[in-house]
Amino acid sequence: MSKWLLTETSGEREAFFAQEKDRLDSLAREGQSPDVMFIGCSDSRVLAESLMAARPGDLFVVRVIANIVPPPGSGESVLAAAIDYAIEVLKVNCIVVCGHTDCGGLRALERGLENGCPGNTADWMTHALPALESLKHQGLDGEELHDALVEQNVLLQLQHVRAYASVRQAETSGAVKVHGWVFDLSHRRMRYYDDALGDFVEFDPPAGP
Ligand SMILES: [Zn+2]
Known part of the structure; x- marks a missing residue:
């Protein structure tokens, strides 16, 4: 048992x-009246409540492979339903899309989805393909490529989130903010995307040596 x-x-x-x-x-x-919608990977190491020091009632959580948000009109309704419910019914004031390093879904994308990725998983991962394609000309490989892809995928999924009418309206009116994070598993550090800098930066950088 x-x-x-x-x-x-x-x-x-x-x-x-x-x-x-x-x-x-x-x-x-x-x-419930949660403030935050958390969209993260299903990976067993990415625990929304632990990463956000959250308690019951704090977070509305959706975890799917590679923290993918299929864009409106893609025919995938799980995220669409959850996003509209979070915005229109729960009235969350923040949506976080959280990626993470060593993401199995993104590694499958890097290897090529035809190379042993189960069919349904491969179909799902196509929603992250533009992130990989955006890095094609940078000449990255190995862990450098993976880490860059983790960040690019978060940015791509943020675009998808913002393409939903409910999010667009709520963000325009100032009712909702949308954030992109990356959880670095090896170093147990969190990074967030800084719109002004156009880059990911660490939360609470560790003190010097
Ligand atoms: Zn993952």
Whole structure:
């Protein structure tokens, strides 16, 4: 039996419920009103709540392979539904698209989707192809290419998010801000895209040596 089924009796969940009792009672009574929509990768190492130090009720989370947001009109409705719900019903004031290093979906894209990537996954990953194509002429390879692709993919998916009418209107009116982040798994550092600089910069840079 999976250890996750055994945790049913481990008490860990009960301890969590006890620790968050007041907040969970209030959320059950009054409903959710999260401030942030978090769109991240399904990768088991990218935990939205941990990265944002969030508690129950804080985040509306969608995690999909390679934090891809298919653009409007692509025929994919999961992200479309979640985005409209977040903006129009939950009225979040922030959308974060969070990529991460060592992303398996993006590595499959780098190898070529015809090289062993399962069919449905390959179809999904085509929504990130323009990010790879935008790097074609830079002569990058290996980890340099991968890290650049992780960032370019976040920027591409931000474009897709902003192409949704609900987001465009909310951003224009100032009701919503849209952010791009990258989680560097190896160094456990977060970077965000700085519009003014046109580049990714670290949150809270570590103190000097
Ligand atoms: Zn990933």
